[in-house]
Amino acid sequence: MNPDCPRRPAVAEGHPDLEARVRAAGSYVGPSANLRPRTLEAAREVRWGVRRRRRLASVGLAAATLWWTATRQLADEAAPAAPTLAMANVWQLGEAARQQAAQGASGPGWAAADAMTQLRGRQQELLATFIARSPPRSLAEGDSATGSADKFLGAEHR
Amino acid sequence: MMNGPCPFEDRVRRAAERLAESGVAALGGLFDLTSQRLVRFATTITRNQHDAEDAVQASLMRCAARPRLLRDAKRPWPYLLQVVRNEALAAARKQRRWSLAAGLIDLCTRREVDELEQEETHRAVWQALRRLPVAQSEVVVLKIWEGLTFAEIGEVLEISPCTAASRYRYGMEKLERLLGVSPAEARHES
Numbered sequence: 001m002n003p004d005c006p007r008r009p010a011v012a013e014g015h016p017d018l019e020a021r022v023r024a025a026g027s028y029v030g031p032s033a034n035l036r037p038r039t040l041e042a043a044r045e046v047r048w049g050v051r052r053r054r055r056l057a058s059v060g061l062a063a064a065t066l067w068w069t070a071t072r073q074l075a076d077e078a079a080p081a082a083p084t085l086a087m088a089n090v091w092q093l094g095e096a097a098r099q100q101a102a103q104g105a106s107g108p109g110w111a112a113a114d115a116m117t118q119l120r121g122r123q124q125e126l127l128a129t130f131i132a133r134s135p136p137r138s139l140a141e142g143d144s145a146t147g148s149a150d151k152f153l154g155a156e157h158r
Numbered sequence: 159m160m161n162g163p164c165p166f167e168d169r170v171r172r173a174a175e176r177l178a179e180s181g182v183a184a185l186g187g188l189f190d191l192t193s194q195r196l197v198r199f200a201t202t203i204t205r206n207q208h209d210a211e212d213a214v215q216a217s218l219m220r221c222a223a224r225p226r227l228l229r230d231a232k233r234p235w236p237y238l239l240q241v242v243r244n245e246a247l248a249a250a251r252k253q254r255r256w257s258l259a260a261g262l263i264d265l266c267t268r269r270e271v272d273e274l275e276q277e278e279t280h281r282a283v284w285q286a287l288r289r290l291p292v293a294q295s296e297v298v299v300l301k302i303w304e305g306l307t308f309a310e311i312g313e314v315l316e317i318s319p320c321t322a323a324s325r326y327r328y329g330m331e332k333l334e335r336l337l338g339v340s341p342a343e344a345r346h347e348s
Contacts, residue, residue, distance in 0.1 A: 015330045019302055021337065024276065025283035026303040031197040031211060036189055039215045043182045043222040050223075 093119065164305070170235040178225040185222045192235075193218075196242050198303065202295045203246035205288055213245035220245075236314050239304070243296070243314065250292075286336035294329030297322050 093115050100111035173191050176184040193214060200210035220241060221228045231237035287295050300311045301322075308319040308326070315322065 015334060018330060018334055018337065021279060022283050022287075022298065022302045022333070025280040026198060027194070028277075028280035028284060029198050029201060029207070030194045031214070032207070035193065035197070035211050035215065036186070039189060039218050040182070040185055042215060043185050043219050046219055046223060047182050 167233065167235045170238065171229075174221075174225065174228040174231075174234045177222065178229040181225070182222050185218060188221070189218060192238060195304065196238070199239060199296070199299055200242050200246040202287055202299045203243060203292055204250045205292075209249040210246060213242055213249045216245045217242045233310075236306070236310055239300070239314050282337055283333075286333050289336055290329050290332055294325045294332065297325040298329045298333065301326055 093112065096115035096118070097108060097112035100106065100114055101108045106114065169191055170188075173184070173188040177188055196214045196217070197207070197210050200213045201207055204210045204213060217238065221238065228234050228237060287298065290298065296315065297311055300306045300314060301308070306314070308322040311317075311322040311326075312319045317325075
């Protein structure tokens with residue numbers, strides 16, 4: 001019985017002489033003398049090609065990163081300062097008041113009042129811009145105007 | 159039913175591990191170990207040495223480029239045979255201009271001093287193998303030269319063991335008929 005194929009008889013048993021003849025001829029043909037150096041050389045070239053491609057890719061990536069960073073920095077420097085609203089916290093108000101007081105124009109109390117007035121003025125400008133930009137239906141949809149404005153001002157802060 | 163790996167398969171596995179560890183530097187070892195077997199197997203598919211060597215070269219380069227595939231294969235030697243077979247079939251499809259079924263002038267033959275008198279027999283066997291359909295000759299080669307079982311041959315060729323056994327039987331019957339001619343007739347034929 002053939003162990004590989006139980007449904008068929010063992011075929012290898014039928015041709016022992018022929019198998020021996022074929023087996024003996026197995027070493028008659030072999031690779032040519034130049035196949036070994038040809039294969040090794042080609043494999044080395046492929047390896048160097050892969051390395052070259054990797055190196056080029058890393059150099060390209062570094063150049064692209066450098067270019068992007070430089071371009072972004074130049075753009076930031078060239079662009080006019082975006083209108084930002086000073087954050088209405090105590091520290092900034094206090095800082096602005098201290099700067100005004102240091103200039104000697106007024107006392108600390110009046111400097112704080114001036115800083116607060118300036119902040120309010122800038123908030124008013126930004127609020128007017130927001131109202132001009134936002135569509136009127138936002139109120140109809142139930143958004144509170146103050147909530148949206150807060151969001152806007154918050155975005156401007158950021 | 160699969161037999162355990164033979165010493166040759168163990169050596170191929172070790173060569174594959176070295177290739178994965180050392181890269182192209184270890185390709186020479188794998189080449190020295192397998193090239194003769196791979197070339198003769200590929201020659202039965204491509205029917206000419208040139209394409210067979212190209213197939214072997216492409217296969218070994220593929221292994222060198224991704225050595226982990228060979229190392230991690232369940233059985234590296236049948237896997238390598240499968241890779242070579244795929245490359246040889248691709249080469250055979252491309253190169254239809256070679257139709258040297260009758261002659262052996264393209265083959266790189268080797269003659270041992272004490273085998274000179276057997277050369278005629280070897281030539282007759284190779285000529286007869288070239289006359290078989292590829293489907294039969296590759297089974298005969300894998301069975302006799304590589305010593306694979308029909309189950310293993312089925313894995314390499316992606317056929318069932320029963321189909322491999324049938325092809326082997328038909329191939330051997332045809333070889334018997336072809337080699338039944340006298341040496342004088344064989345010489346005349348070549």
